[in-house]
Amino acid sequence: MSSRRSSSRARSKxxxxxxxxxxxxxxxxxxxxxxxxxxxxxxxxxxxxxxGSAAAPxxxxxxxxxxxxxxxxxxxxxxxxxxxxxxxxxxxxxxxxRWTGLQVLDTHDGSPFHTTGTVTFRASFRGGAMHERxxxxxxxxxxxxxxxxxxx
Numbered sequence: 001m002s003s004r005r006s007s008s009r010a011r012s013k014x015x016x017x018x019x020x021x022x023x024x025x026x027x028x029x030x031x032x033x034x035x036x037x038x039x040x041x042x043x044x045x046x047x048x049x050x051x052g053s054a055a056a057p058x059x060x061x062x063x064x065x066x067x068x069x070x071x072x073x074x075x076x077x078x079x080x081x082x083x084x085x086x087x088x089x090x091x092x093x094x095x096x097x098r099w100t101g102l103q104v105l106d107t108h109d110g111s112p113f114h115t116t117g118t119v120t121f122r123a124s125f126r127g128g129a130m131h132e133r134x135x136x137x138x139x140x141x142x143x144x145x146x147x148x149x150x151x152x
Contacts, residue, residue, distance in 0.1 A: 063104070100126055105120045116136065
C-alpha cells in the first residue's frame with residue numbers, strides 16, 4: 001500500500017516513529033482485533049511482523065501487515081518492507097486519516113513459492129476508499145512492496 005492517499009491531504013508527521021509507537025498505540029486496548037481484518041488479535045497477527053519476530057510468508061500477508069502499519073502509523077515497518085528501488089526517504093502520515101477497513105479482492109502469485117505477486121484490495125477510510133493493485137517482490141528471501149496502481 002502506498003502512502004499517496006495520506007500524501008494527498010494535508011500531511012503532518014507523527015510525533016513518534018517506529019515500532020514502539022505502533023505497539024503502544026495498539027497495546028493500549030486489551031486483545032484488540034488486528035486492523036488487517038483477519039479475526040486474530042493484533043499481537044499474534046500483524047503485530048508479530050511489525051515487531052520483527054516473524055516475516056510475512058506471502059505477498060497478501062505483507063500487504064495486510066502494511067495496511068495495519070498505516071493504521072498504527074509504524075513508519076519503521078513500512079520503510080523496512082518497501083523495495084529499496086522505490087522506497088521513499090520517509091512516510092508522512094495524515095493524522096486526521098482514520099482507516100476503517102480492508103478488503104482483499106484478488107491475489108496473483110505471491111505464495112511462499114513465488115518471487116513476485118500482486119494483491120488487489122480496497123482500503124476504506126472515513127469519507128471514502130482507495131482501490132489499488134500492489135506489486136510485491138522478494139528481496140533476499142523477504143517479501144517487499146514495490147509499487148501500486150490506483151484503480152477506479
